[in-house]
Amino acid sequence: MARSAVGGLAELRRLAASHCEVAELLGARMGLTEQVQAALAGQGVALARLALVFEALQRGELIEPFGIQARQVSPYAYWLAVLSSGKARPEVQRFCTWVLEQAALTRDAIQEDALISQPKPTPPLDP
Numbered sequence: 001m002a003r004s005a006v007g008g009l010a011e012l013r014r015l016a017a018s019h020c021e022v023a024e025l026l027g028a029r030m031g032l033t034e035q036v037q038a039a040l041a042g043q044g045v046a047l048a049r050l051a052l053v054f055e056a057l058q059r060g061e062l063i064e065p066f067g068i069q070a071r072q073v074s075p076y077a078y079w080l081a082v083l084s085s086g087k088a089r090p091e092v093q094r095f096c097t098w099v100l101e102q103a104a105l106t107r108d109a110i111q112e113d114a115l116i117s118q119p120k121p122t123p124p125l126d127p
Contacts, residue, residue, distance in 0.1 A: 032046070032048055032052065035047070035048065036048055036052070036053060036056070036062075039062055040056065040061055040062065045065075046062075049074065050071065050110055051106050051110055054109065054110045078103075080096060080099055080100065082096060
């Protein structure tokens with residue numbers, strides 16, 4: 001994601017054409033926070049989970065240069081695991097309830113279920 005669709009897409013195309021490796025370009029590994037901050041500053045692109053950048057997308061601070069159709073559904077998930085010794089503790093129950101409520105609010109806000117159920121467009125066949 002980049003601030004400018006034209007600049008960001010042109011930069012991606014330039015990098016792809018030059019066959020540069022991302023590691024060489026970055027010089028060092030960047031965490032997600034640094035990637036997003038670089039993209040917000042117009043200095044790069046970031047590949048991030050929608051829930052983490054949705055508000056910036058909504059505000060127009062970040063864009064999806066390849067559109068919503070290019071979004072990928074992650075095979076990974078988060079699990080809320082509670083030890084059997086903690087299940088009866090009221091503060092653990094309150095915390096678990098809060099986490100599940102926040103997850104539901106986030107899914108509703110980003111309309112995750114609707115995005116997942118949308119069929120991906122089929123690429124045209126070569127003649």
